[in-house]
Amino acid sequence: MRRFELAALCLAVPAAFAAAWGIDPGLQFLLVEALVLFLMAQMWNLAAGYAGQVSFGQQLFVGAGAYALFAIANATAVPVWVVLAVVPVLVGLAAIPLGMVMFHLKHAYFAIGMWVVAEIAQQLVLITPWLGGTGGLTLRPNGEPMQGFPEQLVLGLALFGSVALVVGLRVFLRTPMGLATLAMRDNPAAAEGAGVDIRRLHLILFALTAAGTALAGAMYYTTTLYTSPLDAFQVNWIVATMFIVVIGGIGTLTGPAIGTVLMITLREVMTAYGFSGDQYWIVMGLISIVTLLFLPRGLWPALQAVLSRPRATT
Amino acid sequence: MLVARGLTRRFGMITAVDAVDLDLAPGDAVGLIGPNGAGKSTLLSLLAGDAPPDAGSFVLDGRSIAHLPLHARVRAGIARAAQIPQTFARLTLRENALLPAQHGARLPARAAQLWADEVLALCGLADKAGSMAGALGLLDRKRLELAKAVAARPRVLLLDEVAAGLTEPEIATIKALVDKLRDGRAVVWVEHIPFALRGTCARLVVMDKGAKLLDGPFDEVWSHPDLQRIYMGVADGRAA
Incomplete structure (x- = not known):
């Protein structure tokens, strides 16, 4: 260890x-x-x-x-x-x-x-x-x-x-x-x-x-x-689980942590602003689609790519 | 060491491998050739363990292994380097070699590390051991495929067209490598390029229509009229 x-x-x-x-x-x-x-x-x-x-x-x-x-x-x-x-x-x-x-x-x-x-x-x-x-x-x-x-x-x-x-x-x-x-x-x-x-x-x-x-x-x-x-x-258990893993970055250990924070934060913020019921699922669905279209491997691998990109020297 | 008798594999009506006998001794380097559809690849996959034979026996060091699944076949001592390199793109070269050392050769942790590094050095990949396999060029991927097979410490090493797609100087490096790997084990090498086999394989086996046609010293088989006949389509071998 x-x-x-x-x-x-x-x-x-x-x-x-x-x-x-x-x-x-x-x-x-x-x-x-x-x-x-x-x-x-x-x-x-x-x-x-x-x-x-x-x-x-x-x-x-x-x-x-x-x-x-x-x-x-x-x-x-x-x-x-x-x-x-x-x-x-x-x-x-x-x-x-x-x-x-x-x-x-x-x-x-x-x-x-x-x-x-x-x-x-x-x-x-x-x-x-x-x-x-x-x-x-x-x-x-x-x-x-x-x-x-x-x-x-x-x-x-x-x-x-x-x-x-x-x-x-x-x-x-x-x-x-x-x-x-x-x-x-x-x-x-x-x-x-x-x-x-x-x-x-x-x-x-x-x-x-x-x-x-x-x-x-x-x-x-x-x-x-x-x-x-x-x-x-x-079924919501697996839906939430898949959202967290796929958005965060499947096949990475950090991705699910990011996905969890994103999902819980989104839900709490939306309920705090008076969006009742399951409306946050709609937003989560939209986020999923956008993420999968533009960052198919999830947020964490995309973030890693940005962080490790060599900076221009000029 | 390895004794195969009457190995047969059928696909529906077609008999791809028809009652083939094969004996291998340590240090043997056998070239396996034949026209397309002769059953070379099927024979190789029967030996490797992709599928059990429909008939025949197959004994390695006194142990019958004809019906062992692929992973058990590797542990028993038969490993194959595939025609299209089957490497692990998101693992380093060292990890690529470590996996068969741990699971195929069943070495304990430290010994597996040392053996993996030794095999990489043998295959000329020591300086790239820490890089990802996905970033390799074709020659290095072929070398890594060989390294993976050797790292399993096989008694019988099966090479499936490992020289295909390489230039002549590249084939020469692969040949030199196979020469080094022959120590203490038998090598069976399927190849379409005779240049690759000549000099490395002292023995040549010719297959045609699923059956073993010729088996003997390289030069003797190479100049045999039957070989000329099946390759050139000459009726009585006078072209030789």
Whole structure:
């Protein structure tokens, strides 16, 4: 691990504590949402931007994370924070057989196929009484109302988790498996010809991104204390995720951060000026089109190109 | 070292490779030639592992590898340099060579680094090790393609028209390189340019219509009437 990565991790700890106890609850909730979106975006970026697994079904893992958390926490005496740590492991493991089936589909078929799986999961939850059906579930650990201020702890976790994820991804990309991932991004057939077990690598990345997305979903719904199928499995999760990654710069680690800031800022500014409802989605759509027309690789790669351009000497 | 018996590959009604036997020993450098559609490339991809053979056996160092997938074939000791260089444009040359050293040759971290640098030096790319593969010219990309194959430490190195598209002096550098790479391994080189094979390949295999027609010392095969016949279309080889 390089020195500034270690420094970033060390700085993230006091920053997480400060954010958890020094910020007013409204801003805390907003930050939780931003960081959760960032985590999801970074996961989709790893899957789509690096591994080439473009999927329109990321919301499957958001919902799976939320429902796994609520179902386990409500039915057992295990503390919510422990369940929160177990959920990504469970969802990640469940993603392995799913991946083995879904990887028979290629490219657009895989992307749409994942969306279909997410819709099926939503429909199944809607008709399952012990998961609350259409009414959804309230977080009641061991049957009791949730104590304390979950957004404080979740904010601390999400802030530290975001920094740890970026550092972790940087370290990962320097390992042999990370190099194989980067090579797969450039030329999957050649990577296999270099001895990389592409199928296994795809499954590992699929499981990892499923786990990370489930954790982000579980953290988000811990702060809302309530989840429903129409909310947890909604398409908006993947729409926001794709906006953040594609606008920010797919296949880069900095792009999703820029995309997240842009999206949250835009929404907050627009609501502050009285644009109600979902009008910001229209503006976001326009921004997407303009960006993709003029900066098809996203904002961060374009910014990098400008910054690294040699200046004229005269 | 490598023993292939009755390798066959069919595409529908067409038999692209028809019961080919091939034996390779360490240090062998085999030129593989034949007219278009003779089955050279298909044979090479059967050896490399793009697809399993429809029939036949294929043993490397006593281990049957006919049904191993591509990546396992590389780990077992067969690597191919493709006709069109399959490099990783957004990785440095060192990383391009490091990947097969780590995953193909399965070397631990430090050893893989050293081996990748050694292979780059061998292929005359040491001074460019830190630059991106996407910025290379054709000759250097061909060299890098060779370096990637060698970095996997193959027992059998398959070369698929690696000289195609190069000028004569460039081919000479590739030939010198292949001579150096032959040490301790077998090389099978498919090429349309006889100039490239002469001097480097002591043995020549001629394929025609999916079958192995001739196999022997270069000069003997080169002057064989059958070779003249299939290339020149002369009925009884009198043109020789």
